[in-house]
Structures are given as C-alpha cells and as structure tokens.
Amino acid sequence: MSPSMVSTSKSKSFLKSIHIPPVFYFVISIFAIGMILDQGIGSGDILTNPVILTNIFVRSVALGIVAVGQTFVIIGGSIDLSVAYTISITSVMSSFLMAGDPSKVPGAIAIVLLIGTLIGLANGLIITKLGVNAFIATLGMGLILRGILYAAFANFIGSVPRSFEALGYGSIGPAPISIIVLLLVVVVGWLLLTRTKFGAHLYGTGGNNEVARLSGVRTDRVLIAAHIFCAVTAVLTGLFVVSRLRSGAPWVGTDGLYDLESIATTVIGGTALSGGVGGVWGTLGGVLIFGIIDTVFNQLGIDPYLKNVLKGAIIVLAVASYTIRSKQEAA
Amino acid sequence: MSTTTYPKSSGAASLAGSLWNSLKAIPPVYPIFLVIFLAVGFLNPNYQTLPGIFSFLRRVAPLAILTIGEMMVLASGGFDLSIGSMVTMVIIGSSMTLHNDPNRALGSIVLMYGIGALVGLTNGFVVSFLRVPSLIATLGMALLVKGAALYWCGGAPKGYFTDNWRFFGKGYFENVPLVGQFPASFLILILVAVITFYIFHRANFGKQVLAIGDNVRAAQLSGVKVHRLRILVFLISALCAVTGGILIGGYGGIGTNVGEGFEMQAIAAAVVGGTLLLGGKGSVPEVIFGAFTLEALFALLNLLGLPKPYRDAVQGLIIIGAVAYVSLRTRRRR
Numbered sequence: 001m002s003p004s005m006v007s008t009s010k011s012k013s014f015l016k017s018i019h020i021p022p023v024f025y026f027v028i029s030i031f032a033i034g035m036i037l038d039q040g041i042g043s044g045d046i047l048t049n050p051v052i053l054t055n056i057f058v059r060s061v062a063l064g065i066v067a068v069g070q071t072f073v074i075i076g077g078s079i080d081l082s083v084a085y086t087i088s089i090t091s092v093m094s095s096f097l098m099a100g101d102p103s104k105v106p107g108a109i110a111i112v113l114l115i116g117t118l119i120g121l122a123n124g125l126i127i128t129k130l131g132v133n134a135f136i137a138t139l140g141m142g143l144i145l146r147g148i149l150y151a152a153f154a155n156f157i158g159s160v161p162r163s164f165e166a167l168g169y170g171s172i173g174p175a176p177i178s179i180i181v182l183l184l185v186v187v188v189g190w191l192l193l194t195r196t197k198f199g200a201h202l203y204g205t206g207g208n209n210e211v212a213r214l215s216g217v218r219t220d221r222v223l224i225a226a227h228i229f230c231a232v233t234a235v236l237t238g239l240f241v242v243s244r245l246r247s248g249a250p251w252v253g254t255d256g257l258y259d260l261e262s263i264a265t266t267v268i269g270g271t272a273l274s275g276g277v278g279g280v281w282g283t284l285g286g287v288l289i290f291g292i293i294d295t296v297f298n299q300l301g302i303d304p305y306l307k308n309v310l311k312g313a314i315i316v317l318a319v320a321s322y323t324i325r326s327k328q329e330a331a
Numbered sequence: 332m333s334t335t336t337y338p339k340s341s342g343a344a345s346l347a348g349s350l351w352n353s354l355k356a357i358p359p360v361y362p363i364f365l366v367i368f369l370a371v372g373f374l375n376p377n378y379q380t381l382p383g384i385f386s387f388l389r390r391v392a393p394l395a396i397l398t399i400g401e402m403m404v405l406a407s408g409g410f411d412l413s414i415g416s417m418v419t420m421v422i423i424g425s426s427m428t429l430h431n432d433p434n435r436a437l438g439s440i441v442l443m444y445g446i447g448a449l450v451g452l453t454n455g456f457v458v459s460f461l462r463v464p465s466l467i468a469t470l471g472m473a474l475l476v477k478g479a480a481l482y483w484c485g486g487a488p489k490g491y492f493t494d495n496w497r498f499f500g501k502g503y504f505e506n507v508p509l510v511g512q513f514p515a516s517f518l519i520l521i522l523v524a525v526i527t528f529y530i531f532h533r534a535n536f537g538k539q540v541l542a543i544g545d546n547v548r549a550a551q552l553s554g555v556k557v558h559r560l561r562i563l564v565f566l567i568s569a570l571c572a573v574t575g576g577i578l579i580g581g582y583g584g585i586g587t588n589v590g591e592g593f594e595m596q597a598i599a600a601a602v603v604g605g606t607l608l609l610g611g612k613g614s615v616p617e618v619i620f621g622a623f624t625l626e627a628l629f630a631l632l633n634l635l636g637l638p639k640p641y642r643d644a645v646q647g648l649i650i651i652g653a654v655a656y657v658s659l660r661t662r663r664r665r
Binding site: 081126130131132133135136137139140141142143144145146147148149150151257259260263264267273303305306307308309311312313315316317319320323324326328329330331 | 407408409410457458459460461462463464465466467468470471472473474475476477478479481482485486544547548551557561595608609610638640641642643644645646647648650651654655658659662
C-alpha cells in the first residue's frame with residue numbers, strides 16, 4: 001500500500017467516525033425557515049448583515065457553555081435544575097467582588113469557581129449519599145440558593161472592569177472571544193466524554209447505575225464529578241453573562257431561563273433524559289437552534305411576552321419530538 | 332409501607348403498647364403544626380385570639396387549596412410547576428376582564444376556570460401522549476402561561492378588582508352564630524377539601540392515582556386507565572390553582588409577580604403533609620395541615636426576625652430533608 005492510500009482510507013474512517021448528530025439537519029432547516037420568514041416579513045437583514053449572523057453564535061455562548069455541563073449530568077442519568085441560580089450567584093458575586101477594579105478580577109474568578117464547585121459537590125453528595133432524586137435535590141438546592149441570593153442582594157450591584165468585558169465583547173482577529181470560549185468548552189467536554197475513563201464511566205453510570213457499580217465503577221464519585229463539572233460550566237456562563245451586562249443582578253440566571261433551556265437543548269441534541277446516551281456536539285446543535293430562533297424573533301420584532309409564549313411551546317414540543325417515541329410512560 | 336406489629340403480651344403492657352402504636356400512627360404533620368403554631372402564639376399573642384386565628388386561616392386558605400391540587404399530581408408521580416404562573420394568569424386575566432364592573436365578576440371567574448381547564452388538560456395531554464416528563468412539560472407551560480398573561484395586559488395590568496370579586500379572598504361573613512366573623516376564603520377551603528377528600532379518599536379515583544404513582548406498569552396491567560387519570564390530576568391541579576388564584580388576588584390585590592414561587596410553596600407544603608414525591612402516598616387533610624404548618628413556620632421565622640427571602644431557603648431544606656429522610660430510612664430497611 002502506498003502512503004497516500006493509507007492516508008485516504010484513514011481520513012475516510014475518520015469522517016465516518018465523526019458521525020454528524022441528526023440535530024444539525026434540524027439546525028439547517030430551522031435556519032432556512034428563519035431566513036424565509038425574515039425575507040418575507042422582517043427586514044431580511046440576517047443573511048446580508050454579518051454582525052447579526054455572528055450574533056446568533058454570541059447569543060448561543062451563554063446557553064451553550066452551561067448546556068455542555070447539563071449534558072454531562074443528563075448522560076450520567078441525573079439532572080441539574082439549580083444552574084440558573086448558580087449563574088445568578090456567579091454574576092452577582094463576581095461583579096460585587098470585582099467592583100470595577102481590574103486587579104480584583106483573578107480573586108473574584110477564583111472565589112466564584114470555588115462557590116460553583118461547592119454547589120456541584122453539594123448537589124452530587126445529596127443525590128448520591130442521601131439518595132435524593134436528582135430533580136428534587138437540585139430543585140431544592142435552587143430554592144436554597146435563591147433564598148440566600150435574594151437575602152443578600154436586591155438589585156444590580158457592583159460592576160466589572162473594562163478589561164473583563166473583553167470576554168463578552170472582545171475578539172481575537174475576526175473571531176469573537178466568546179465563541180472561542182464556547183468552542184473550547186465543547187471540545188473539552190467532547191474529549192472528556194469520548195477520550196477519558198471518566199467519560200466511559202459516566203456513560204456506564206447513566207446507562208445502568210447498578211450494573212456499572214457492580215462492574216467496579218465508582219458511580220457515586222463519577223456522578224459527583226459530573227455535578228461539579230456542570231456547576232463549573234454554570235459559573236463560566238455566569239462570568240460570560242456578567243461581562244456582557246457589565247453588572248450582575250440576582251435575576252439574570254432565572255430570567256435567562258438557563259435551567260429549562262439547557263435541559264431542552266440537551267434533549268433536542270439527542271441526549272436521552274434517562275441517561276447513558278448522547279454527546280456535546282448534539283447539544284451544541286440544540287443551542288444553535290435556540291440562538292437562531294431568538295435572532296429571528298428579534299428580527300421579526302416579536303413582542304417579548306409573546307416570545308416567551310412561543311418559547312414555552314417550542315421547548316415542550318421539541319422535547320416531545322424525542323420523548324414521543326419512548327415506550328415508557330412519562331410522569 | 333409501614334406495618335405496625337402489635338406485641339402479644341397481656342395487661343397493662345399491651346395497653347401501653349397499643350396506645351403507643353396508635354400515637355405513632357398519627358401523621359407527624361399534626362403535632363408539628365401544633366408545636367409551631369403554639370410557638371407563634373407564644374411570641375405573638377394575636378394568634379391566641381379567635382380573630383387572630385381566623386386571620387391566619389384567611390391568609391393560608393389559598394396555599395392550602397393550591398397544595399391539595401399539587402398533592403394529587405405529586406401522588407401520581409408527577410410535578411406541576413405551572414400553578415404559580417396560573418395564579419398570575421388568574422390575577423392578570425381577572426383585572427383585564429373585570430373592567431372595574433362588579434357585574435362582570437361571575438363571567439370573569441367562569442372564563443378563568445375555562446382557561447385553567449385548558450391549561451390542566453394540555454399539561455395532562457403533553458405528559459400522557461407526548462410522554463414529556465411533567466417537570467419539563469409544566470415548566471414550559473409555566474413560561475407559556477405567564478407570557479400569555481403578560482402579553483394580554485401588555486406588561487402591566489389595568490384597573491382594580493371589584494369588591495364583590497375580592498370578597499372570596501378578603502371578606503368575612505358577619506354575624507355568624509358562635510364565632511361572629513368567619514373568613515370567606517376558609518369556607519371555600521372547606522368546600523374544596525370536602526370535594527377533594529371525597530374523590531381522593533372515598534372514590535376509586537384516589538386509589539388509582541396512588542397506584543400509578545407507586546408503579547405505573549403494575550397499575551396499567553391491573554386495568555387502571557393511566558392516561559385518563561393523569562389528565563384528570565393535572566386538570567384538578569389547574570382548577571385548584573384558579574381557585575387559589577382568585578383568593579390570592581382577593582387578598583393581596585393586583586400584581587404581575589404575585590404568583591411567583593407558589594408552585595414551590597405548594598410542593599414544600601405537600602411534602603410537610605407527608606406526600607411522597609414521585610408518587611405513591613398523599614392525603615388531603617394532611618397536606619392542608621402541611622400548608623398551615625408551612626405558613627405558621629413562615630410566621631415564626633418572621634417573628635424571629637429572619638428576612639423574607641430565607642423562606643425560599645427553608646422550603647428548599649424542607650424538600651431535600653424530607654426526601655432524604657424517607658430515602659435513608661427505606662435504604663436502611665433494605
């Protein structure tokens with residue numbers, strides 16, 4: 001065999017191994033529908049104005065980062081409903097701690113990362129060691145965080161220094177930093193899931209916890225690690241959100257619907273809610289769908305309240321398009 | 332779940348034993364409520380008087396009604412996170428349809444029950460036939476309903492509630508024999524409690540709901556119509572939410588955030604009332620006292636000077652704590 005033939009067969013098998021998640025066909029069709037609507041009813045700017053096109057991605061960054069974390073816990077057969085409050089706490093705490101002073105940025109980031117790790121650890125411990133159902137544990141954790149958050153902060157507080165805003169607004173060459181960060185998180189998530197022992201164990205745990213445990217996987221540890229990872233991605237989203245808003249408020253996470261939307265995008269991306277199946281590239285596709293819908297709504301000038309009505313319906317129907325095929329009764 | 336075994340000894344020991352067993356059979360929510368309410372009464376003598384107690388009942392009645400509805404869904408194994416938004420919808424929708432005209436009160440209330448029925452049926456349909464987990468289905472519905480309500484009023488509700496509409500949540504029946512005044516909202520709670528007690532504890536419906544909450548497959552195989560029941564529990568929950576919403580609006584007036592957080596309060600109250608999350612156990616009288624207990628606990632925290640936002644944290648701790656307690660106990664028994 002000549003060397004060139006080896007390389008072509010290798011690249012072919014590499015192409016096969018990539019396997020594009022089906023959600024991307026959805027992305028393309030939604031994009032096409034959005035363009036037609038925009039051309040017909042809206043201003044038709046989306047295609048011609050590259051700023052709006054980039055904006056689809058920038059809008060997707062905040063949701064995308066935390067959705068990668070959500071994908072991890074859902075693959076592990078768990079779920080995290082407390083991410084919206086983790087995002088709120090991060091945005092408020094970091095802008096409060098930074099107080100507009102560039103020298104305080106590293107300290108503030110370290111502290112919010114620590115807080116996020118603790119939240120993830122607490123979630124993981126409550127679920128694995130206390131045996132509390134993940135829905136309930138993280139719903140309860142969300143309430144606890146909400147209580148603390150609103151007891152401590154009532155409004156926008158502090159601000160981030162100009163240099164920190166680069167995360168949200170800056171760009172390296174033509175590529176916005178935020179998109180690079182998102183892709184970085186997705187790639188790290190992909191590598192963790194497909195190239196490490198932890199990833200394999202996570203799929204095993206989500207597929208069948210008992211079987212995985214009996215075959216020697218420390219399922220509790222794997223789940224706790226997944227929850228910490230998820231909380232840390234929520235922290236990163238919080239940092240990105242606050243860099244865009246320039247100041248944090250206790251409602252930015254919940255108003256951003258990060259809990260519901262991160263779960264919905266994960267499910268739309270092909271990760272089963274029952275765990276054990278899925279991946280981060282599919283989730284990225286789901287996130288892009290939401291980014292496109294958001295942008296199209298904006299271009300069409302849809303009333304913000306009506307937007308929520310449509311979003312609620314779209315989220316439920318999108319999830320339904322996956323769950324309807326399941327043979328199990330939902331509860 | 333718990334089987335009490337009676338000791339087979341004779342005489343005083345067996346009497347004490349059976350007394351102890353019957354004491355143990357009392358659901359914990361009643362003594363807990365008593366202790367907390369006595370503590371509240373000790374700190375604030377207002378709660379020792381009949382008007383003070385009636386005022387407490389008037390305030391807590393809506394939550395108790397919401398909790399009854401939520402309990403039915405929880406007992407069937409699901410969640411209903413849309414009731415808070417439903418309360419908001421009732422408050423905004425009523426303000427829009429009343430037009431400050433007392434004659435429109437009846438029509439407005441009927442319309443609200445219509446919307447509630449639609450929302451409940453949709454929730455049940457989406458969960459049963461589209462197989463979307465109720466948590467996601469009702470969260471999406473919450474977003475949709477609140478969005479629709481705010482879209483309806485354009486962001487800010489107009490007008491005010493008429494006095495006859497507000498009577499249900501705020502008013503008292505005067506010159507009632509023995510007690511003098513009697514809160515209207517408490518009467519409505521009693522009505523709702525009697526109806527739901529009958530359908531949940533006396534008719535087959537309740538047993539079947541508990542059966543599907545305990546084990547869907549087993550219930551299905553023994554002939555329970557799972558889908559119909561699920562749709563019904565979501566319908567009841569939504570109708571309870573409308574009733575609660577009318578009382579809450581009557582008591583507190585118009586606002587766009589009034590309904591916020593009621594779904595979590597109802598879940599916490601149901602858990603305090605011994606409801607098993609993810610299904611299989613629930614009781615109407617116990618969750619009513621669960622709601623009373625939660626409200627008394629809030630009053631207690633208030634008297635102790637804890638800021639209001641900590642209520643959420645307390646609810647979260649209650650929910651996690653109760654479920655962890657049950658789970659650890661069953662795990663130890665295994």
